Every structure is written in structure tokens, then in C-alpha cells.
Amino acid sequence: MDQVRIGIVGLGNMGTGHARHLIQNKVSGAVLTAVCDQSPDRLEWARQELGNQLAVFTNVEDMYASGAIDGVIICTPHYAHPSEAIAAFGHGLHVLTEKPAGVYTKQVRDMNQAAKESGKVFGIMYNQRTQPLYRKVKDLIAEGEIGEIRRTNWIITLWYRAQSYYNSGGWRATWAGEGGGVLINQSPHQLDLWQWVVGMMPIRMRAFCSFGKYRTIEVENEVTAYVEYPSGATGVFITSACETPGTNRLEIIGDRGKIVVEDDRLTLYRSRQSETEFNAAFTGMFGQPEYWKIDIPVGEPRGEHYLITQDWINGILQGTPLLSPGEEGIHGLSLSNAMLMSTWTDDWVDFPLDEDRFYELLQEQIRNSKTARTEEPAGTGPM
Amino acid sequence: MDQVRIGIVGLGNMGTGHARHLIQNKVSGAVLTAVCDQSPDRLEWARQELGNQLAVFTNVEDMYASGAIDGVIICTPHYAHPSEAIAAFGHGLHVLTEKPAGVYTKQVRDMNQAAKESGKVFGIMYNQRTQPLYRKVKDLIAEGEIGEIRRTNWIITLWYRAQSYYNSGGWRATWAGEGGGVLINQSPHQLDLWQWVVGMMPIRMRAFCSFGKYRTIEVENEVTAYVEYPSGATGVFITSACETPGTNRLEIIGDRGKIVVEDDRLTLYRSRQSETEFNAAFTGMFGQPEYWKIDIPVGEPRGEHYLITQDWINGILQGTPLLSPGEEGIHGLSLSNAMLMSTWTDDWVDFPLDEDRFYELLQEQIRNSKTARTEEPAGTGPM
Numbered sequence: 031m032d033q034v035r036i037g038i039v040g041l042g043n044m045g046t047g048h049a050r051h052l053i054q055n056k057v058s059g060a061v062l063t064a065v066c067d068q069s070p071d072r073l074e075w076a077r078q079e080l081g082n083q084l085a086v087f088t089n090v091e092d093m094y095a096s097g098a099i100d101g102v103i104i105c106t107p108h109y110a111h112p113s114e115a116i117a118a119f120g121h122g123l124h125v126l127t128e129k130p131a132g133v134y135t136k137q138v139r140d141m142n143q144a145a146k147e148s149g150k151v152f153g154i155m156y157n158q159r160t161q162p163l164y165r166k167v168k169d170l171i172a173e174g175e176i177g178e179i180r181r182t183n184w185i186i187t188l189w190y191r192a193q194s195y196y197n198s199g200g201w202r203a204t205w206a207g208e209g210g211g212v213l214i215n216q217s218p219h220q221l222d223l224w225q226w227v228v229g230m231m232p233i234r235m236r237a238f239c240s241f242g243k244y245r246t247i248e249v250e251n252e253v254t255a256y257v258e259y260p261s262g263a264t265g266v267f268i269t270s271a272c273e274t275p276g277t278n279r280l281e282i283i284g285d286r287g288k289i290v291v292e293d294d295r296l297t298l299y300r301s302r303q304s305e306t307e308f309n310a311a312f313t314g315m316f317g318q319p320e321y322w323k324i325d326i327p328v329g330e331p332r333g334e335h336y337l338i339t340q341d342w343i344n345g346i347l348q349g350t351p352l353l354s355p356g357e358e359g360i361h362g363l364s365l366s367n368a369m370l371m372s373t374w375t376d377d378w379v380d381f382p383l384d385e386d387r388f389y390e391l392l393q394e395q396i397r398n399s400k401t402a403r404t405e406e407p408a409g410t411g412p413m
Numbered sequence: 414m415d416q417v418r419i420g421i422v423g424l425g426n427m428g429t430g431h432a433r434h435l436i437q438n439k440v441s442g443a444v445l446t447a448v449c450d451q452s453p454d455r456l457e458w459a460r461q462e463l464g465n466q467l468a469v470f471t472n473v474e475d476m477y478a479s480g481a482i483d484g485v486i487i488c489t490p491h492y493a494h495p496s497e498a499i500a501a502f503g504h505g506l507h508v509l510t511e512k513p514a515g516v517y518t519k520q521v522r523d524m525n526q527a528a529k530e531s532g533k534v535f536g537i538m539y540n541q542r543t544q545p546l547y548r549k550v551k552d553l554i555a556e557g558e559i560g561e562i563r564r565t566n567w568i569i570t571l572w573y574r575a576q577s578y579y580n581s582g583g584w585r586a587t588w589a590g591e592g593g594g595v596l597i598n599q600s601p602h603q604l605d606l607w608q609w610v611v612g613m614m615p616i617r618m619r620a621f622c623s624f625g626k627y628r629t630i631e632v633e634n635e636v637t638a639y640v641e642y643p644s645g646a647t648g649v650f651i652t653s654a655c656e657t658p659g660t661n662r663l664e665i666i667g668d669r670g671k672i673v674v675e676d677d678r679l680t681l682y683r684s685r686q687s688e689t690e691f692n693a694a695f696t697g698m699f700g701q702p703e704y705w706k707i708d709i710p711v712g713e714p715r716g717e718h719y720l721i722t723q724d725w726i727n728g729i730l731q732g733t734p735l736l737s738p739g740e741e742g743i744h745g746l747s748l749s750n751a752m753l754m755s756t757w758t759d760d761w762v763d764f765p766l767d768e769d770r771f772y773e774l775l776q777e778q779i780r781n782s783k784t785a786r787t788e789e790p791a792g793t794g795p796m
Contacts, residue, residue, distance in 0.1 A: 181635075181656060194697060252564075256637050266637060273666045275671055288656075
């Protein structure tokens, strides 16, 4: 195979974006051969904009079984990602799924299992992993530049959404339609990066979600979470969709220094001696190691979605390991699920997450929902 | 009275500093006439350095009853502050106490009551309240520049202490000797400022203290606290005495903008329209109010202790209201006590604090302490 034939399921915001990248040949080794959506308008749009040689489908199974594609990009509502991915693996297709991996990890674990059994290449659209800034943070930490991690802190409140945004679709910000708010819709990239750059997951968490804060919605739109890692390190993650102007500041402290990312700049505070060594040797009252404040070069911002698509295609054609393997989608989602569960139970959540318990609690929210059960229309790429 | 005759009890780091300011005439309207300490060496130092016309005492009650002083500056160990203040009020003396107000609020409440009944002028050495930076933050908030507070966040981890610091005195970092760690010794200024600048206390708190982290001590040296205010606003306070290089970053978000203090700079992010107004009127998907990033002039750093002493003297001589009334010491201490109590009980703490419960829990820590019961020597000003 020298060209991967791609199908896209769901022609919403994200799906149409991916389709355009493919027909603009931004991804080498890939060709768009089919699309699937339930909306006749969207399919008509696809015929006109994407070329009428394209196969169009209203049923996912039909597209999967058509023989017209080797891989699928899944851009449907959150809840559908795992089931559609599982079906695709069943048809021997490679899969690239939009984030989040799903709404609850129980379902995502089944998806990961199906991926493994299929042997196909499975990616997830964590396009922020292509940002030179966060790759550099991960690189610095992996190379030991700040030593063993002591504390992490991310304040990410750039996700301002007015009531009109939520009113734009009845499925928005409902338990039935989206299965969450800022955690499932706006923050998944940072939830992924938070664990990806440090290369570790917490061992337990206590979180505080506010639901419908300053908004008429039922899901969470402000969150503070405290975590403890197996090493004894601690961390805090704060996100909000109701404050403006927002903040995006990541601070990671290690035994040997500190990394601060804010306003797209990466600053490394590098101690000349590790804290552990200094502490063992120091005999005075108030000293601390000398440190250097260093502006780390990170290159131009990237983060385009097609970079992840290209990486996935490379994985299919050349067998290269993925920057953003689909199986890793479960990490950020576990954090997100845990934040809701900790709030609902007003208790600690231990990792690995009790997935059955989370699933039950989510169903309870859906049952108790006061809003009509309104499904997100297939193909409406959430943002 | 045109000059207030001052006695100082406790000639440790802080007491000797205050004494020097007084004999250097940095405080107008005040004269140092007596000192009290149990250590002959310190009293000898006082005679040589402060002038031999000074009355020296080894017993506080004797100094209070001597008629040689009108007011007292209390610089003894934390535990002694309230009882020594109460005794001073009983003798009709004005009182300026070092921070913290005490170790547990139950005792501090008695002190405040005694102050009230005495009618004397009662101050506390929250010298950071004289910082133009924090005064400006308080001023901006009070004037409504950022509207109603939505969220507060303070990361204050500048308090690095190596093991040798703790080893320098057997009383240090013990429940019996100090009654706490970073919360009682290093962070009281920020705990005070945190509530002072926003002019409100939380309604409840959940906190996570680490005890003896990377150190052989029994008290807390890393803390993360989450709070909720009566208005629905939330907040986080993070402090540490075991990381380096440290951070000092305060962020306060309101309905109309945001204040960020870091690296001694004050930045105001001012929205042209309040979030509430914008949200009510906006009909699109992703907009938010225009905002301006403004560098706020704050003047030269101050914060010297003698400014608080001067303010207290002015209060005595001219009846002016104090910048840092002693009665307000209970606020920061309530926050500190709540952080420990929430950790010990692994539960929420509601405000006002259950003071009896905290007292019991503290006594339990003292009883269970594995270190010898070593009292901090009188006059050793903790830092």
C-alpha cells in the first residue's frame, strides 16, 4: 500500500476540517475516498466541496463494509467514538478518533482492547502533542533537566463560553448529549498533556466541580482538582469555561528546578545542585541552591490537526510509532471521569478508576437530567 | 501622652530587630524603655546595645507591673502570644503582637475579647500589609476594578528550608514547640493578605497537608487548600517549604477582569464589559469581552516592620484606625488551623471554625509526638 484510502464519519466542524486538509493534499500518503453523515445537506456539501468521485454514506456500517476505505477518521459526538471505532476495527480498518476517546473509560477500555486485537493502527487527535512548546516540556522532563517531579500545577481557564454557545444546540452541555462540560469538551487536550509531559498518572484525586456556574446548563464549567502521584508528588488542575480573560499557566517543579509555561513562553529555572543534594550538605539557616532562569527556545507554534493525521498515516505506511496512540486517550479521560466522580461522591477517587461505578453515576445523572434527552446530531463536531 | 514608652518581650530575631528600630528613632512618638527575656546573655546584649538606662526584666509580669511602659511588643514563641497579650491588657497596656496571633484560634478569641474589654490599642505585625503592591491590589478590588470576585489563587512556595534549619532548634517544626510548620511560621503573611485583599473569608475548605515531606520533621511543609466563599467564588492556596526555586504568584479573577501579581509586578486585565453583561447580551458562539492588559504602578517595595510599629503608635497617640488591627490576626490563623484540621479529619472544614475541635486535635498531635517535648526558648523569634 502506498496510499491509505480514508473515510470520514461525521461532517461537523472537525470532520469538514479534516476533509479539507485531505483534499488539499496536506497529508502525504492519504486520499479521501468516502464520507458518512446522516444529514443530506452535509452530504450535498461534501459532493460539491470534496469532489463527486467521493463515495457518500448515511450509515457507518455501510461505509466500513464498502471496501472503499483502509482507515477511518471518527468525528462524531463523544459518546459514539468507542462504538464506531470498535466497529471499524471489526472491519479491519485503521482508526483515528477525535478527542475525547469517549465519555466514560469503561467503554474506552473495550475500544482499546478491540484495537489491540485488530492489530490496526489506532490514533487519537491530540493535536496539541505536536506543539513544539509541550514537546519541549516533555523532552526537558524526560532528560532529567528538572529532576524528579515534586509538584505540578495547571491553570487553564481560556475556555470562556457564553450562554448563547450552550443554547446553540439542545444536546450541548447535557449529560445525555455530551456527558460533561468543560472537562469533556474544552479541556481534554490539557488533561492529556498534563499526564503526557510528566509521564505519570496520579494515584488518587480529590476534585471540586461546579455545575452550571453563572450559566443555565447542567454540566460542570469550573473545576479544581488536587492529585497525588505514586512518588508522593502532588498536583493541581484548574479549568473554567466561565471566566474572562482566561489564564493558561503550567508550572512543574522538580528536585532540580522548575518549568513555567505561560503566554506561549517556556522558562526553565535550573538549580545548579539538586534540592536533595543541597539539603543533605547544607548546614546554615536560610540558603538554597543557586538557580538560573533560562528562556528555552521552542520554535514556532504548530499544533495543526493534519500533523496528527500525517503521523497516523506514517504509522500505517511505515510502521512508525505514533505520537498520539489511540490507547492513550484513556489517560486524560480517566482524569476527567475522576474529577466528576470525586465531586459526585464528595470523596477521594483512587486510580485506576472504578469504571463501573463511574458509569453508574453517569447514568444516574442522565436519568435525573431535567433537560430533555437530546442527542447531539451525528456529525456535529463538538468544540 | 506625647511619647509611648515601649517594652519588648522576647529578644530573638524579631525582638532585637524591633528594639533596634526604636533606638534608631525610626518610630516617632515611641521610646524603648524596657525589655524582657529569660536569657542572661540576651539581657547583657540589650544593656550593651540598647543603652543601660533601659529597664531589664526576666519576668513578663514584672515588666507589665513596673510602670515603666505604656505598651508592649510581644516577640515570644507563637504559643505565648495570646496569654502574654491578655496579661498586658490586664495591666492596661497597649499591645503589638508578632504574627501569628497564636497557634489556635480558641486562644486568640480570648485575646481579642481581652483587647476589646481593655479599650487599649491592639496591633499585629502584619508588615506585608504596608507593601504598596498588596495595598494596591486591595484598593483595586475595593474600588470594583475587577468586579465581584470569582476565583482566587495563590502559589507561595518561596519558603525553602533545609533540614539544617529545622535542626537548629529542638523546638522547631514540632507540635509542642511551634504548633505547626510552614502555615504557622512562614506563610502567615500570605494567609492574612489572601483574605485581606479580597475582604472575605471562605465558607468552607478542603485542604491537603504533607507532613515532614523530604525532611525529618513532624509538622506540615507542603499544603494545597481549596476554598469556597459565600458568594460561590472558589480559591486555591498552595504553599511549600521544600521546593526550590520557589514561586510567588497571586491571581484573582472577577466579573470584570483579573489581577495577577508575580515577580513583584501587578498586572490588571480589565474587561471593557463585565462578564455578566457580556453573557446576557452575546448571541454568538465563541466571543468574549475585549480586555486591556495594564501594568499598574505600585511604587517602591516597602514592608518594613517599623511601619506597622509607627501605625500602632499613631493609633495610640492620635486614635487613627490601624492598618493591621490585632483582632484581625484570627482570620489568617483560622485559615491555617482549617488547613490542618481538614487534613487530620480528611474532611471539609466549615467556617467559622470549630475551635474546640481544632484544639483537641492539636493536643492529640502533641501527645502523639515522637519528638521530645522541647519548648522554644523564650525570646527566640521564629522565622
